[in-house]
Amino acid sequence: MTKHSVTNLPVGPAGAMAQPHRAPTTASNYAKRSERSASATRWVLLALGTGTMLFAVGGRWDIAAAAWIFPVLLLRFTRLNRVWAGTLWIWLAHIVAAVFWVQESAIGFSLVVITGLTALAALQTLPFLADRLLVERLRPAVAALAFPAGVAAGEFLITVLSPFGTAYGSLAVTQYGDLPLLQVISITGPWGIGFLIAYFASTVNRIWQRPSWHSGVVYGVVLLTVVLAGGARLALSPPTGATVRIAGVSPSRTVTDALQATLSRFADGATGIASAPASEVEPSMNAVENDLLASTRREAAAGAKIVVWPEEALKTQESHESAAIAAAQGQARRSRIYLEIGVRVYSTTAPAHGRDEAVLIDPGGKVLWTYQKAHPIPGSEKFDPGDGRVPVVDTPYGRIANVICYDADFPAMMHTRADIMLVPSHDWKEYGGPHTEKASLRAIDSGYSLIRQDAQGVATAYDNEGHVLATTDAFTTGRQTMVAYVPTHGVTTVYDRIGDAFAWLCLTGVIVLTFTALARPWRRTAASTGTHPDSSAA
CATH class of the missing domain: 1.10.1760 (Arp2/3 complex 21 kDa subunit ARPC3)
Structure with missing residues (x-):
């Protein structure tokens, strides 16, 4: 018989074999x-x-x-x-x-x-x-x-x-x-x-x-x-008192697409468009201009007293700019309206080959101002900015002011004693809606009605408390037109006073x-x- 060694195990009470000791869970x-x-x-x-x-x-x-x-x-x-x-x-x-x-x-x-x-x-x-x-x-x-x-x-x-x-x-x-x-x-x-x-x-x-x-x-x-x-x-x-009928018009998709196809042929972008032969670009540019003038006549005949075109609605070479503005002046004079037009000028002499402008014309056909965009979009728009002075004019429909698109993202610049703020804009499908919503805050904090006519986005009119008066999505219609009855008197807010x-x-x-x-x-x-x-x- 082989002898085996046996490990000595502790014996508990009554001779029972005790279990091996287990250490308690430590604090560690x-x-x-x-x-x-x-x-x-x-x-x-x-x-x-x-x-x-x-x-x-x-x-x-x-x-x-x-x-x-x-x-x-x-x-x-x-x-x-x-x-x-x-x-x-x-x-x-x-x-x-x-x-x-x-x-x-x-x-x-x-x-x-x-x-x-x-x-x-x-x-x-x-x-x-x-x-x-x-x-x-x-x-x-x-x-x-x-x-x-x-x-x-x-x-x-x-x-x-x-x-x-x-x-x-x-x-x-x-x-x-x-x-x-x-x-x-x-x-x-x-x-x-x-x-x-x-x-x-x-x-x-x-x-x-x-x-x-x-x-x-x-x-x-x-x-x-x-x-x-x-x-x-x-x-x-709530906003009360007199209102004015304001129409925002954009060119139809047909003429816009045709112009875009023409301009896309120039590989150098703004530089190429600025120096292109007039015979190659003017027909498409004129088609857009004529479409806008026709829409303006239509809305004026329907009772609009102020008509707003979007940012860069009118694209023109510098040599044709005067003629294009003169045509708008003639239409404002014949329709007896205030007409605000957005103009994109392609220039061979400007430092960045162009300007982004808004021109306000009175019912007599007089140009009240030519305002240049003060805040080009960083990394996208390369033309020189304007001086940032917001123009304001007294009219029978209150004090009208004007900025362009991205300018409305700067609250300090928008501190303007006005009754109606015109904001011609040009966005794109993914950003047009949110960008217009941001602009609505300026109406509330500064106490004026705000009209944002957005060529490739959501055009909306707000009163000075942020109520939506009218809205039109450019991507749901072939011809974007917005009509709103806008209060002619704004309010002076606390923010307007204390900044x-x-x-x-x-x-x-x-x-x-x-x-x-x-x-x-x-x-x-x-x-x-x-x-x-x-x-x-x-």
Whole structure:
């Protein structure tokens, strides 16, 4: 018999063999599981916040609620992360959103666009960084204002420092159609909407971190006051008084397509068109001009007192410009109307081979002004900008002013004491609707009716409270014509009087809060290290 060695096992009571000893779960294992859970939570917040932000960028797929949700998620992400790691991810999230906006709006990528949007994304990240650095150095009620003040100030700085205006980066445009809420911009400018949305995110995060009913009540009172006051403005002081019939006309698709086919034969673009033999381009250009003149006669006979052509409606070589304008003058004189025409001049002498102009003609056939576009689209339109002085004239139908398309994306420029603002425009299918919606904010904050005749987009007339008076989509008809009865008297808004005082107040507030925070000791709490109380930072 072979002898086997037997391991001595402990014997328990009553002679039973005891089980091997198992070490209890250690605090270290618990901490690791908590850390993995916290890390997963942070990545989910970042993914959901970034995904939601794609539908709140001022594009054709915007969802109003998305603008309120994504800052909540991204702000929570930054508060649960290390300062600089979280900031970098937020910057990348905004770059993703910017790229999505360019793609879904069919704007086209260029070095100018990519560089500009990367810089804008960095500017949009600063409020998150400010909140992360200041929130634990300030009293909770004061700290709650750091993020909204930063967002409002950042949106304002985008229009001051960049060539993009409010085309990208303004949360106010995502709330298009919510007229009671939007009335606040008649006091604060568009920055007030960004402040309210960011204040909501700050409040939710405060409750999320330290449940309390007090902060929710304070925010609820603020938002309810804004909405009720806006509703009261709409109900108690609607635009009243005399109106004027205004018609917006665009050339028919038939003559437009024929002209485009002619111009596309010149490989050098504006340079080639400017120097092309007149016999090759004038027939198609004249066909568009005649079509516009016929539409103008028709609308004048129907009762229109002001007729608006879109931006670049009339394309002409410089040598033919005087004759083209003279034909429009003759039509205005015969129809006894104010006629605003958009002219694209191809020139061999202008620095960028052309000009983008709007010409207003009175019922006597006199040219009241020739206004040149002040804000060419960055990376796309290369002609020299105008001086940015918005022309205004007194008429029997109120004070009429005029800018061109992209100019309306710059609120400071649009501070004009006028009753009716004419905005001839020329967009494209993917961007025409959203761009017209952005322009509606200028009607509310500046207190005038706004007429945006968009040749390849959505033409719309708004009153000074943002109500849609008429609208026509160029891509749903072969001949785009819009007719609206427009109030001849605007209003003077608080924003019109004080300008960007609210934005400057927010910018000053961020600076004051920063210095206040520096004077206070750093509180070493879970939030200040960017972690959950039971986890370590990622």
